[in-house]
Amino acid sequence: MPSPLFADRPAARPSERDAVDAMINRARRLRGDLDSVCRASVVIDEDDPQARWQRALCDLAAHHLDDLGARLGQLREGPPAPSPDTAPADPAQSPLSGRAGSAEWNLLDDGVEWSAELYEIFGREVAAGPLSLDELPTMLVPEDQPLLTAMVTHCLIDGKPMDGEFRIRRPDGRMRTLHAMGEPVLDPEGRTVSLWAVLRDVSALNDSRQLEVRTRDSLQRQDDIARTEHRIAVELHQAVLPTPHDSLGPTPAVSGAMDVAARLLPSQACGPTGGDWYDAMTLPDGRTLLTVGSLTDHGIPTASSMAMVLGALRGMAVAGIEPRALLTHLNQLLQTSVQPTLGSALCGLFDPSTGLLTWAQAGHPAPLLFRDGAGAPLPPPEGVLLGAAPGVAYGQETARLIPGDVILLRTDGLAPAAGRGTAPEKLLGLAPRLFRSRTAAECVRTVVDEFGGDEHPARGCVLVARVDGRN
Structure with a gap:
């Protein structure tokens, strides 16, 4: 054949x-x-x-x-005809990568035919003539020589097609990777008379x-x-947040006390790894601490900073420090920390004996007060972001709450506000449903139903405090 x-x-x-x-x-x-x-x-x-x-x-x-x-x-x-007069080109100076050349080794008379492209690929002078099957391995890098020997042996003895890659080192020192495909050529009696192959430069x-x-x-x-x-x-x-459940405490039995619940709503992109936090605890003097906040960015450094801030906040609240002074100290803490960061925060103290909520904020959305089926943000005191500037003085406000009132605190990622002291209409529109809720946990679930779907793009915390005593 x-x-x-x-x-x-x-x-x-x-x-x-x-x-x-x-x-x-x-x-x-x-x-x-x-x-x-x-x-x-x-x-x-x-x-x-x-x-x-x-x-x-x-x-x-x-x-x-x-x-x-x-x-x-x-x-x-x-197929190109061999051209002995054609000088081989330098693959480094011409687009030879991917170029193919052909060869045939005759086993009967030891004749060898190479196409002009194969001389170019090997960087071999035409006058030097083609390489025999015995000489061909000398062009290969030593570790690839057994591979070529095995391919040729399987092809000539077992009649298997030859298909594989090996590396050659040209006379100019450049290394090229060639892909060889070939098969034995048989005579009418089925005896192998020659080996033909196509060798392609696949270096690039x-x-x-x-x-x-x-x-x-x-x-x-x-x-x-x-x-x-x-x-x-x-x-x-x-580990830092007080509880993964809705409720932060049992429903109060004493009229005027607070029922508190909270939830973290992780985003699809970041998960619960940002700097958002919420917290509520009863202090030694009987007042209730309410706080939410958010540090910029996410990941281990931010979660670590959040843990530091929340720990400092709890300690200062237990020591009886008022909200505006507490935020002043937190601002100084972030200013002098090893990894300075920015953050917003809201801190409030509710006194059940007087019904007064005393609160301060640092670049944070104001609390929303829901009363008798209507909602509105509380007038915010002055306050800039934590960590933004040294020596900042924070303002403080008070609001008198009555039984049945619902206070909603949130981080800005939950429902971004249109401006300072404003709140999204979607949150305020929940007023009738929050009015009908009997516990803080029910209020939180109402918010989650509205903002916690898969389509929600941002992470956020929500904390709801309900003043007990409504009939």
């Missing part, structure tokens, strides 16, 4: 050539579309593993399309593959680190 590479063949019919031309045009258009997509979607940022991975994929796809175009061009032109293609693998592995490592940090931050956050 004649070699499929060198056998005479009839000229391609015009319709077949037209079909190949059409495929070449489609490949060129697809290559142009790929360039447009890569320019539009991939921003080069060497510090961003995802950007490097996207660029590697674009380069890999480009190499595949370039190789497809080259193969279709060869299909259209037919392999470089793109390796880059894609490296950047993908880098992304995987980054994702593993992020998951570990997320888990630690979640555990720290959950």
Whole structure:
């Protein structure tokens, strides 16, 4: 059977050539579309593993399309005839990556035929002649020589097709990776008479593959680190907050006392790893501490800072420090911490003996007071973000609450306010439902039903305090 590479063949019919031309045009258009997509979607940022991975994929796809175009061009032109007078080109100076050359080794007369492209790929002078099967391994790097020997042996002795990659070192010292495909050529009696092969330079293609693998592995490592940090931050956050349940205490039995409930609503993007907090506790003097707040960013550092702030806040409240002084001390704490950060906070103290709520805020949404089926924000005192400036003095306000009143505290991520001292209409619209609720936990569930769905884009805390005594 004649070699499929060198056998005479009839000229391609015009319709077949037209079909190949059409495929070449489609490949060129697809290559142009790929360039447009890569320019539009991939921003080069060497510090961003995802950007490097996207660029590697674009380069890999480009190499595949370039190789497809080259193969279709060869299909259209037919097999090239060897040209002894053609000087080999330098692959470093010409687009040879992906180029293919052909060879046939005759086992009967030890004859060897190489195409001109194969001389170029190997960087070998035409005058030096082709390499025999015995000489070919000398061009390979030592660790790849057994691979080539095994491929040739299986092909000639077992009749198996040859398909594999190996690396060669050219006379100029450059290393190239070649992909070889071949099969034995048999005579009419079924005896092997020669070996033919197509060898293609896949160096650039392999470089793109390796880059894609490296950047993908880098992304995987980054994702593993992020998951570990997320888990630690979640555990720290959950350990610091007083309880994962709605209610922060039993429903009070004494008229005028407070029933308090709270809930953290994690976002889909960050989960419960941000700096949001809520807290409520009965102090030694009988007053009830109510506080919510939020530090910027998320992750382990923010969760750690949140734990520090909440611990300091509890300690100062137990020591009897009033809300405005408490926020002044928290501001100083964040200003002098190892990892300075910004945050908003609201701190209130409710005295059940007088019904007075004394509160202060640091760049935080004002409490919402719901009474008799209507709601409105309390007039806020002066206060800037914690950590924003040293030596800040915070204002303080008081409000008299009556049995049946509901106070709602929240972080700004739950329902961002339109401006200082305002509240979203959606929250105020819950007034009739909150009026009908008999416990603080019911009020919290009402808020969660409205803001806790999958479509909710931001994290947030909500704390509801209900003054007992309504009939």
